[in-house]
Amino acid sequence: MSRSAFSSRLAEMKDLPRLSSLMALSIENLQRGFLNDAQIAASRAVMGLDTQLVQDGTYFIVEEGEHLAGCGGWSRRATLYGGDHSAALRDPAMLDPASDAARVRAMYTHPDFARRGVGRLILDLCEEAAMAEGFTRAEMMATMSGQPLYEACGYREIEKVEHEVDGVTVPLLRMGKNLTSTLNPTRTGHRDPVHRF
Template sequence: MTGAPVLRAATRVDVPAIGELMRRSVLDVFPRFHDERETAAAARYLTEPDTVLIDDGTYFVCEAEGQLVACGGWSKRDKLYTGSGAAPGDDRRLDPETEPARVRAMFVRGDWTRRGLGRAILDRCVETARAEGFQTLVLMATLPGVPLYRSFGFRELRAAEVPLPNGVVLDGVSMEYILDGEGES
């Protein structure tokens, strides 16, 4: 495969490559925003592919030259982010009329940043979440993602902490995007 990256729905076959992409992205991008300990913890705890998203058809990858270079998606379930631990209601389906969908697990390989791949994935998230009746998207942004989400139109709700299982706490931002039904973001 050559040329422009192709955006497509992720499949179970992609899981190992998604995990590798996530870890590479964290190791490439997080050091610009986080210290060595925070980066190492993020690479360990925020990079486990969530197969529920893949099975739900709400997770996407960008493939270029036979390699995955970006991934991300949204969830119609109650889990806010990977690494948040397991909670009893994580698999509960959200009510699109009253609850926001969750943007989840957005990663772009360091050598592919600033090429519109994150925005393309967010456009797909908006399109497909809106088609399922959701009115709002929310996310917990780590610092590397905040500029993308702001430029896309997410508004910051509050500063937040992202606690990881080993005790490391990352700075984060809780953000929201209203799906107004007007097609384009």
């Protein structure tokens, strides 16, 4: 499927119900084969909606017509992962582009749009927006289901992390990328972070 089928824009607060629904579907369906049922259930405690990203204007929506295909964003804040409900993981401190890595956050694809380039498109949008604000590196906390995509887009392992929820261990992977060493091979030359493909 060509990227021309998709449009992108910044999320607004009115989009939150749709975003929450997409995230629930993504967590439930796209982690199968990577996590067991108990781990999928436990992962909901560390994944989900972070409204700070929407308020900061750094969270993107990708749509095909009226259908929400995916969402994801980046942040100039220190929080690496977690949603509104995981307060212990949150750190709202502002990052310094000269010394800190921008955070790639809360990447989700609707199961109906998996493996159609939505994740790569969102990563491009996030990286371009972060570079426009002076960041030269990006980091993320990847799920096991997201790791293959992120590796294909140039992200490399920094450390393995095990997040325990009620006795269930959820494996995660901290990954990073130098944004200035090479351009992402999926880039199409666009520079406006909110545009139509």
